Amino acid sequence: MKKLLLSSCLFFFLFTISSAQIGITATYASAEAENWEFAFQQEFGSERQLFVNGSRVGLNYWFRLKPIRIEFLPSIEYADYGTWSSFSSPSDRLEYDLTSLGTFLNTRLYLFDFANDCNCPTFSKQNDWFKKGFFVNLAPGVERLRSSIVTKAGEESVTTAEEEWKLSGGVGVGIDFGISDFLTLTPIAGVSYSRDLNGDHLFDTTEPNASNTDLIQYYAGINIGLRFK
Secondary structure (H helix, E strand, C coil): CHHHHHHHHHHHHHHHHCCCEEEEEEEEEEEECHHHHHHHHHHHCCCCCCCCCEEEEEEEECEECCCCCEEEEEEEEEEEEEEEEECCCCCCEEEEEEEEEEEEEEEEECHHHCCCCCCCCCCCCCCCHHHHHEEEEECCEEEEEEEEEEEEECCEEEEEEEEEEEEEEEEEEEECEECCCCEEEEEEEEEEEEEEECCCCCCCCCCCCCCCEEEEEEEEEEEEEEECC
8 A cells, every 4th residue: 555655656746847836745633434533433432533644645746727726736635534542451352444535626616716817826925915815725535535443362363454446525724825936835724525335344244235435535734835936
């Protein structure tokens, strides 16, 4: 999995560096899988949360429309969430893991500066920075989601996993800070939604579709935009 991600990111970087308008995103993330979390809490207690801590990284390529402020950042992104619960000893435990590898068409709408034709996103103008920098982001995409449970007993471990392709839809906000014509820093936050993930391999249940769940992913972090020309 990590080798596939590294190869994809390297290819994407080499392809886009010739056009030289790229971005790197790093965010803190959490995931909400309501039905899975209910089953998890039934077993380990209501104070425990599933997939609450995670991270998300991505690479994107930037281009825009003229003369209006709509910008596109198609991206490759990877997210990882994990939770574990110990039993009688630290070496005996269950590990729940959820990963996502997806591609998204991030579409930024600069609502307060929609009709302008400034040299964005790394504009050098000093006035009206909020008006020029604030945007709403729409992010339709497709993700390969892998959910797994690892049962560890001493040095032995057993992994049960399921992989699914899912469409997703996301929305977020951000604001550009043009440090120079080369560098733009963009704090971002958002949420994405996917439907009906299968969790039969994660939890024991005799009820049909009881372990299926919708998935909401939350994230907040920063995008570093680089323009080499």
